[in-house]
Amino acid sequence: MISTEGRLAAYPFVLLSELRDAANEHGYRIGPEEADGWIFFRSASAPGEIGLAAASTSGPFFLSVMLQGVARALDAQPATPWAKGHARAFMFGTRDDLHARVQAVYRLSVSLPNFPLEKYEKAVAGIGETEGERAQKFRIGQNIFRDALMEYWNGSCPLSGISSPDLLRASHMMPWSDCATDAQRLDVHNGLLLSALWDAAFDAGLVTFDDDGMVLTSGRLEDAALEALALDRAPRLALRDEHRPYLAHHRNHVWVRN
Secondary structure (H helix, E strand, C coil): CECCCCCECCCCHHHHHHHHHHHHCCCCCEEEEEECCEEEEECCCCCCEEEEEECCCCCCEEEEECCHHHHHHCCCEEECCCCCCCCEEEEECCHHHHHHHHHHHHHHHCCCCHHHHHHHHHHHCCCCCCHHHHHHHHHHHHHHHHHHHHHHCCCCCCCCCCCCHHHEEEEECCCHHHCCCHHHHCCHHHEEEEEHHHHHHHHCCCEEECCCCCEEECCCCCHHHHHHHCHHHCCCCCCCHHHHHHHHHHHHHCCCCC
16 A cells, blocks of 8 residues: 555555455465565466555555566556565556456466476476487477467467467467577467467468568468458557567568568
């Protein structure tokens, strides 16, 4: 709770319950712990912690984020102060806004580049380098990569809006075989969560995207496919700087221009 001196103060039970609900409903169920007016929560399945605070049950609400990568990616109004050891804090006018951003923090936390890599390294520890074992590692990596993309893109194809898991594919911008390291292979910024038709077209180099997220097509894309992809209604991809080197590789090495 923000006091008139700008410091964070103690919480009544009703307000503490509001903050606990915002954390618990979106994956942060370890806690609460209170320090300097922030209420801290952690997750058993996501790295880092969050701190929550509020001026009253009607807001404003505050969210403090530990992970620098999450803080950079979160689209919200910055606020001060933030919790000790955290990267940044944000302010929201409504309870719904707070819930949406806590959910976004969880999704971003489990899809940051280092987290899928850490999961992969733990999963393949002790697996050798025979042909069968390499195939096993590939399957493990693909599953972890897909899970990370499902979280990052909120479980739906950003171009078609399709959200049925059976119709979604984890698409690499820089193909698995072209990556120099496992970190590149499992970097969530090296992937798109695409519906099956978009994935097939992207993988074959019949479509790609420019640095602004606008779709580019190949001259080999037939009219029926153009119509099925509904390119005239395809939105611009929401890209970060980390996506662009991988997309440049796709344009230069996978995309079939004509």
